Amino acid sequence: MKVTQEKCGCCCGTNEMELLLCVKEMIAQYKGKEGSLIQALHTAQKIYGHLPLEVQRVVAEELEVPLATVSGVVTFYSFFSTQPQGEHTIRVCLGTACYVRGGKRIVDKLREILNVNVGDTTEDRKFTFEIARCIGACGLAPAMTIDGEVYKQVNPDKLETILARYYQEEQGVDGNDN
Amino acid sequence: MIELTINGKKVTAPDDVTIIEAARLNDINVPNLCYLKDKHKFGACRICVVDVEGQKNLQASCMVKAKEGMVIHTNNKRVREARKVLYELLLSNHPKECLTCSRSQSCELQELGYTLGVTESRIEGAQSPAEVDIAPSITRDTSKCILCRRCVTVCKEIQGVAAIDTQNRGFDSTISPAMGLPLNEVNCAMCGQCTVVCPTGALTETDGIQRVWDALADSSKRVVVEVAPAVRAALGEEFGLEVGTLVTGKMASAFRELGFDDIFDTNFTADLTIIEEGSEFLQRLHSALTGGDAVLPMMTSCSPGWIKYIEHSYPEELDHLSTCKSPHTMLGALVKSYYAEKIGVDPKDMFVVSVMPCTAKKYEVQRPEMMVDGNVDVDVVLTTRELARMIKSAGIDFKSLPDSEFENPLGFSTGAADIFGVTGGVMEAALRTVWELITGKELPFDKLHVAPIVGLEQIKTAEVTIEGTLPGYRHLEGVTAKVAVTSGLEGARILMEEVKNGTSPYHFIEVMGCPGGCINGGGQPRSKDEDYRTKRMEALYREDEGKELRKSHESPAVQELYQEYLKEPLGHLSHKLLHTHYTKRDKY
Numbered sequence: 001m002k003v004t005q006e007k008c009g010c011c012c013g014t015n016e017m018e019l020l021l022c023v024k025e026m027i028a029q030y031k032g033k034e035g036s037l038i039q040a041l042h043t044a045q046k047i048y049g050h051l052p053l054e055v056q057r058v059v060a061e062e063l064e065v066p067l068a069t070v071s072g073v074v075t076f077y078s079f080f081s082t083q084p085q086g087e088h089t090i091r092v093c094l095g096t097a098c099y100v101r102g103g104k105r106i107v108d109k110l111r112e113i114l115n116v117n118v119g120d121t122t123e124d125r126k127f128t129f130e131i132a133r134c135i136g137a138c139g140l141a142p143a144m145t146i147d148g149e150v151y152k153q154v155n156p157d158k159l160e161t162i163l164a165r166y167y168q169e170e171q172g173v174d175g176n177d178n
Numbered sequence: 179m180i181e182l183t184i185n186g187k188k189v190t191a192p193d194d195v196t197i198i199e200a201a202r203l204n205d206i207n208v209p210n211l212c213y214l215k216d217k218h219k220f221g222a223c224r225i226c227v228v229d230v231e232g233q234k235n236l237q238a239s240c241m242v243k244a245k246e247g248m249v250i251h252t253n254n255k256r257v258r259e260a261r262k263v264l265y266e267l268l269l270s271n272h273p274k275e276c277l278t279c280s281r282s283q284s285c286e287l288q289e290l291g292y293t294l295g296v297t298e299s300r301i302e303g304a305q306s307p308a309e310v311d312i313a314p315s316i317t318r319d320t321s322k323c324i325l326c327r328r329c330v331t332v333c334k335e336i337q338g339v340a341a342i343d344t345q346n347r348g349f350d351s352t353i354s355p356a357m358g359l360p361l362n363e364v365n366c367a368m369c370g371q372c373t374v375v376c377p378t379g380a381l382t383e384t385d386g387i388q389r390v391w392d393a394l395a396d397s398s399k400r401v402v403v404e405v406a407p408a409v410r411a412a413l414g415e416e417f418g419l420e421v422g423t424l425v426t427g428k429m430a431s432a433f434r435e436l437g438f439d440d441i442f443d444t445n446f447t448a449d450l451t452i453i454e455e456g457s458e459f460l461q462r463l464h465s466a467l468t469g470g471d472a473v474l475p476m477m478t479s480c481s482p483g484w485i486k487y488i489e490h491s492y493p494e495e496l497d498h499l500s501t502c503k504s505p506h507t508m509l510g511a512l513v514k515s516y517y518a519e520k521i522g523v524d525p526k527d528m529f530v531v532s533v534m535p536c537t538a539k540k541y542e543v544q545r546p547e548m549m550v551d552g553n554v555d556v557d558v559v560l561t562t563r564e565l566a567r568m569i570k571s572a573g574i575d576f577k578s579l580p581d582s583e584f585e586n587p588l589g590f591s592t593g594a595a596d597i598f599g600v601t602g603g604v605m606e607a608a609l610r611t612v613w614e615l616i617t618g619k620e621l622p623f624d625k626l627h628v629a630p631i632v633g634l635e636q637i638k639t640a641e642v643t644i645e646g647t648l649p650g651y652r653h654l655e656g657v658t659a660k661v662a663v664t665s666g667l668e669g670a671r672i673l674m675e676e677v678k679n680g681t682s683p684y685h686f687i688e689v690m691g692c693p694g695g696c697i698n699g700g701g702q703p704r705s706k707d708e709d710y711r712t713k714r715m716e717a718l719y720r721e722d723e724g725k726e727l728r729k730s731h732e733s734p735a736v737q738e739l740y741q742e743y744l745k746e747p748l749g750h751l752s753h754k755l756l757h758t759h760y761t762k763r764d765k766y
Contacts (some may be wrong), residue, residue, distance in 0.1 A: 053357050057766055060356075066340030067364070067766035071356030075346045082357065 016054075023047050024058050028170040037065055037073055041080055050081045055067075078130060086128035088166050092144040095134025099139040107131065109156040113163065126166065182248040182282035197239035198226050206562045208252045209261060209293050211268075211286060211377060212326035213240040215708070217336065218375070220327050221291055225290065232430050243583045258294075265294050270301040272378075273308075273321050273532055279379040284704065286377035287324060306349065309477050309517030312384055313698075314541040315363035315368035320352045324382035327373035329353060335694060338668035339487065341366035353380075356766070365490040369483035370537025370561075370700020371542030372598065380717060383537045383701055386558045387568055393529040393557070394437045396749065401529045402517075403438040404588070405429060407445055408535040408599030408696035409562045411717035414711075415703040417576045422713030424721055424739045427581025433567075434582065435574045438450055440513075443584040445591030447505040447512070448598040448607070450739070452730035454756055455502045456612045459686055460651075467653050473497040475662075475677065475684040478604050480504045482542035483691030483700070485760065487667050493762035498687075501757040503555070506532040506539060507548050507600065509588060511755040516743045517588060530556045533565045533601065535699030538691060547758045561701025590735035593722035599667035601632040601695035602638060605688040609642070609661070610729045616644065616651040626728055627719070634694050636669040637662060639684070645731045661686045664738055666693035 012059065023044045023165060030036035030043075040059055048055050051074050060067040074080045094103045107118065114122050114129055121128045137143045140152030151162060179190050184201055191200035198208045200305050210226035213219060227236035231249040236257060244250075251257060251595065291498070308321030327344065330353060334340040341364050345354045355364040373381045377421050394400050414423040425479070433441045458476065465472030479485060479500045488495065501513070508531065514525035532539060536559070542548060543556040559567070569576050583589070594610055597603030606628045613621040623629060630640040644659045662684045664673055668691045676682035692699050697714035722728060730736065744751045 053359075056356060060766055066334065066343065068340055068343035068345075069334075069358040072343040072345050075357075076344075141618075 004055045020047050020054065020058055023055055024062055027059060027062050031063055037063060037070065038077070039068070041074060045080060050084050051092055078132065080129070081119075081130075083119070083121060083128075084125070086125050088147050089128045089130060089142060090146050091130045091132040091135070093132045093135045093137065093142065095132070095138065097138035097141040098134075099161055103142040103144075104143060106142055106154050106159065109159050113160060127163070129143065179434065180244060180246040182244055182246065182250065182455075184250045185252055190378065191244050195244055197228055197230075197237065197242050197244045197248075197250060200244035201228075201239065202252075202755060206252060208239050209290060210240060211290055211324070212328060214328055216329075216376060217357070218326075218328045218331040219297045220331070222326050223268065223324065225261055225294075227257060227264070227570060229254055229257050246611040255299070257418055261294055262296055262374050265291060266299065266301050268324050269299050270303040271306055272324065274299065279322070280382050281379035295343075304349065307352065309352070309354070309356075309358070311360045313366065313368070314365070314538075314544050315384055315537040316361055316366070316370060316373060316410075317363060317382050317384045318354075319380055319382075320354065321380075322378045323353055324378055325351055325353065326377060327353070328375040328377065329381055332371045332375050336668060337367065337369060337371055337666060337691075339365060339369075342372070353697050365487075365763075367483040367487040367490075367691060368488075368538040368541040368700075369667065371692060372696075372702055373700055375539060376703065381594060383561045383564065384540060384566070386560045387564050389558045390531050390560060390568065393531070394530075398527060399529045400439050400521075400523050400527055401437070402511060402513050403433050403436075403530065403531045404442040404506055404513075405433075405533040405565075406535055406598050406599060406696060407448065407718060408702065409533055409565070410716070410721070411599065411697055411714040412535065412705075413562050413566060413745065414561065414576075415705060417524060417569075419577065421705060421707045422717045424717050425576075426721065428576060428579040429578040431582040432569050432574055432576060432582055435579070436572055436633065438531070440517075440588075441585050442509060442510055442588040443511070443595075444506045444534075445593055445598070446588045446733075446735060447508040448595035449591055449730035449733045449736045450508060451502055451505050451530070451598075451604075452594060452607050452611050452614035452748050452754070453736060455479075455500050456608050456615065458500055458502065459608065459612060459616070463657075463659075464653060469658070475682055475687045476500055477677075477686075478688045478690075479539070479697075479758075480604060481596065481689060481691040482536070483572060484667065484670055484689045486541070486763075487670060488537065488674065489761055489763040490765055491671070492678060495674065495677055496760040496762065498677060499721065499760055501759065503548070503758045504539070504542065505757055506534060506559075507555040507758075508542065508756045509542075510548075511550050512553070512555045512588060512739075513552065514680070515755055516739065525551075525552075525553045525602040528553075529558075532556045532559045533562065533695045533704045534559050535562050535607065536692075537561060537700040539701075539733045545761075547761070550755055562699075563701060563703060566703070579684060581612045587735060589739065590733060591725075592730055592733050593725035593728035594730045596718050596725070599696040600718050601690050602628070602663045602688065603695065603718065604690075605631055605661055605663050605686065607730055608686070608688075611727035611731045613642070613644075614729060614731065616648060616654055618648050619644050625723065631661070631663045631688075632719075634665075634715065636666060636693070637664045637672060639663070659686070660684045661688070661705045663688045663697045665690040667691055669693075 027040040030040040056070045060070045092106045144151050189204040201208050208226050212223040221238040222242040226239045228239045229251040230237050280642050311318040410426040414425040464575040477498045491727050510530040518525045540559040548555045594607035610621045631638040639662045643661045644654045647655045698711050734754035
């Protein structure tokens, strides 16, 4: 929850009730604005970390959008998660170019190293492992991102070295390059 | 008007219609599946594709507008083959359980396969995740869903409830409440309009038939049946009779053939409702006009889908609801008290079956409020569709049944009760009685029909200025009573917003949960007739006009019940048996 607190502009605390209140406060600006559901959900996810049912309820009530519609949008877009997220988010691109250049091998290897399925978070809450549908870096295929930073022409055999950096950081300065 | 060519024929069509509509207007049917005229255009299934000359791809005729000079082929080789493949792809992800599916022979997907000439299932593939959710009213089986989204449109746009929507993406897409919650845990009104439009067995009423067969086979049970007004105007359709045929007499005979011990009519308690609800209204009006704290407008409470909707959406406004139970639960309560006493049977040995045009009533009878002295008012609710299936399954030749009558003491009704099944009917029935009570004269409308509130419009209003009041009602002299009638929950929302904001000008509002009222209830036959609502409505008005007595307070049976048992409207026994309270629920 450390990361979320940094990203939230208000003076909220860290327990769930306070975070929900914070979500409510921060998305109030979108009320009555058509087409702002996705922005509101992004805001909510930044504050709460993920979008479980209780957060979706707050969004639905605040924006006066049916809960089933909110949930429909949350479960449609891969950038929204209903599960708690890891400290770092890995997204392997499986857009056409990356797929052809071996994106699938990166996915298989990561599944093996992290011991989780796509969409899940590692037991130590370090990494959330997701798939992206084209990140617009086709020239760098196969590509992946970790917390938005693009890794180009990823060699599956070098994945362990890449991930190791994120464990090392912990001993150094708090927070990451984002 | 535009001119175009369809299948080599020069035809004309109005501007601004889609190709499928233009074709239909020229007697050409384009096979389709997800399309629902005037209700749902989504282009989900693509079955209605046609070949438009000059266009590279086939066009979904339900989505593309017909244009001047278009040359269209709805039945060439390319189109026929494409439709077949599209159908086979749908079929590859559909359980082939037709023989045991409750929609067998009434399934649009099944029918379409025949129409398209599909005789084999060539494509094998993965199956979408299946989930069976059995709510008190509605059973959802996602494995049978073809993602046509008709249910979503009906729930969201026509009913304004939006309990369900598309969840997830691509092959994992399902139609479901938020986060896969069961229907019973969300704001579903249980109106069942989704079960009327679902083309397959994905959304159906939750089965009540088995429990009824079991009760009929149990010699220790006295099995009582009662039937709502709207059923008699629609049941015949299930047996191939013309839409709008009244089958009241045949239906009573069918109940007898099925082996029910007592054949009563929910109409009886519709008349009774008018006495109770009318008295409640006069009491509220009196209180409001003399500085009391009565809440107005009063709103009708016969429609359990509407009740569940207001409980979720406007939990702070429940005081506006009449405290009257719905007529069929009133009848159940009377069967297990008044009638049980009369015939000397322990209420625990009585089993009440209600045949309703409604799915929400299946949910309603499971509410803890619908119980007196530990006995549920009604044991099982069957929909009109379910009754038809029981009749067929019992081998009864419905069409050749003779007419027969309901039984006494709970089978008599006036014409006012018949129109309870159509939007505006409850209000009209109430006005017929209330007006006469306070003025001593007949309601001043042609044939007793309050014309401004007759018809299928979403919201109808009327006002009458009260003149010539009888002693005891002088406080009402010169008062202009304003009433509103709506059907469908979106209409209810519009009127409730006014109530919530304190701007509602009305004294009395009738709400029926389904568009058009019970004639179009979630448990009614799925009609292909474009004017089925009008035809069923006319049937009920015909039934009303055919009766000698057309005002609830004139019912000798109801009068006798008060004399013998209830003593007075809104009295102690009425409150115990016929009135209820409501429950605040969360919005989602």
